[in-house]
Amino acid sequence: MPPPTQFDVQAVYLFDFAKFVRWPAGREHDTLTFCIAGERRYAESLARIVEGEHIGERPLSARIIERPENVSGCDVLFISDAAKDRLDEFLAASARRPMLTVSDIPAFLERGGMIKFLPVGNRIRFSVDLRSVSQGGISLSSELLKVAVSVNGKPAGGGGQ
């Protein structure tokens, strides 16, 4: 088995992030969809990970999207470096929707993203912007915030479980 790539690690993180998100009510049995913008290898890696898995009672799926118009139906949206030119469009499309946005593009949080990967030493860590999270109508577990490198903005409501 080849050593895990950066994509693999980030894909696992995406999967794990989803476990700490509280989604709006009414979707407890719907498929939880991971969308990857820009990087095909990401999507493949993630598809392998979520294959047959569940979070809670929600089955998982992963797909790649090319255009911001296609973000509807996504629960987790990863915008890879390859799609950084259309970042604002993707963010605008996902804004105020219950959709967790994750990226490793610099200044992602400043531009309205929720979770940004950043390398610390040889490990991958992440920062969180709670303002964007609460605007989206979802909340993050304090467990997740506990291990974040930095957390901007106050949570609009109580932190989720």
Next chain:
Amino acid sequence: MNLRTPRPRPLAARLTRMNLLVSGSVLVIAALAFFTYDLLSFRRDLIRNLDAEAQIIGENTVSALLFNDPQSAAATLKGLEGAPDVLSATLVTPDGNVFARYGSDSVVEVESHVLAPSEMNHLWSSGTHVLVARHVILDGNSIGVVYISARLGELGQRARRYVLIAGIIWIFCMGAALIISSFSRRMIAQPVIALADTARRVSRDQDYSVRASIPADNSEIAVLIDAFNTMLTQIQERDAALNRARNELEARVEERTAELQTANRELEAFSYTVAHDLRNPLSAISAISFLLMETYENSGDAVLQSGVKNLQTTTTSMGMLIDNLLNFARASTAALKSTPVNLSTIAREVASDLAASNQDRDVTFSIGEVPPVMADAGLMRIVLQNLLGNAWKYTSQHPKACIEFGAKILPIAGQAGERLVYFVRDDGAGFDPVRSGQLFQPFKRLHGNVDFPGTGIGLATVQRILARHGGTIWAEGAVEKGATFYFTVN
């Protein structure tokens, strides 16, 4: 002994001891039971707490494990600082590497205790340490294992504290038991002690009128005391009956004695009268026999002469008997006329009369001087006539004799003090000391009438005279060793 002086009360003390023993042992057993239960439950609680802590740690380190953040996990583990028994806590990843660690434990090595994937949690314990392991679960999968090791050392400390608390409670309970036992003493021991006091008083004072007070309850003690009181009542009744019987008996004896005395007096008066009335005809017979003797002295009729001689002797003997009987009667009935009497003078007169009666005998009289005594002179003469006469008579078989009269100071037999005792001593035939008791009984004679003629009434008369004066008489002697008669007058 005063009844009110406090005596040792073994029963009360025993009751108190018993109470203390019972309550003390109950306490000790209860304390042991509680202690054992507490030790067990403490151990159980400790383990349960450790497991709960492991679970909490596990839930709080999920994200740290997922997102590979050992610092965050270490911070969570550090929260165990607040648990005093916890020595160390270790978070291990599924591939067996130590992810984060808190504290250090040289005793328990986490690496050697592997938690099987099928087990949710596991407990290893040695005498002093316990190790709890628990999977960290996320969505049904183990993402790591939490180990927490703790020492059971607090158990010993707990035991010491327990003993201390139990000791303090024990002391309080002993105090309470003492107080309670003083109540129970009042209820149980007090009546028994009162009963014992009463019994002691009864046996010491022979007082059967006392009664033990009966406690109000219906206990066996009350029954016992009631039975005791009933017994006392019965004893009292029996005593009373006995007393009545004795009094009746005494009254009857007195009555009989009075009747006997009356009869005796009447008899004595009668014999006196008879003796007195016999004297006149006897004097006539004596005079007639003397005339017959004068008349037929030279008749040459030997048979007649011997008959008359015999008549004369018999008449004289009968006269003596009548005189003695009269003396005996007088000794009992005549009024005492006490005057100072010189017994030596009387003794000398009696001795010279005796010596004159038979000049052929070789008898030495030794009459000592004695102090005068208050007595009836006539009766004292009868006494000395009898005693010296007896001495004269019972020495008659000896060719040479010595008769002594005197007085000496002798100790009173069986008592302290001394008294003046008169004595008449001879060296004649004496008597068998075994039969000395019969000496002073009327008509009892120790010697035959042939050897020593007599009426058997002399010494009885002497004893009666001395008794009437308040004196007494006794004799010492042996066969052919002489006799000594001692007497006191008053």
